Amino acid sequence: MTTHRKGSLVPESGIYEVIHDKNKHDVQKHEVTCIKGRRFPPCRGCGEDVQFRPIRIAIHIEDHPHFS
Ligand SMILES: [Zn+2]
Structure with a gap:
């Protein structure tokens, strides 16, 4: 599955899982x-x-043809 890094453009709006670096930042998914x-x-x-x-x-919603 494609993952995206800091600084790259968001290709599609939606919900993304955040994958933190476990060695630097110990947080829940x-x-x-x-x-x-x-x-x-x-x-x-x-x-x-x-x-x-x-x-x-x-x-x-602002990009959807029914609402923009
Ligand atoms: Zn983090």
């Missing part, structure tokens, strides 16, 4: 919503080593 066209940010705990994996893609 969690998910975030990311918006297409923005950049994946660094983590305050593990910096550049954070990764993001798509769980469920969903078009942002």
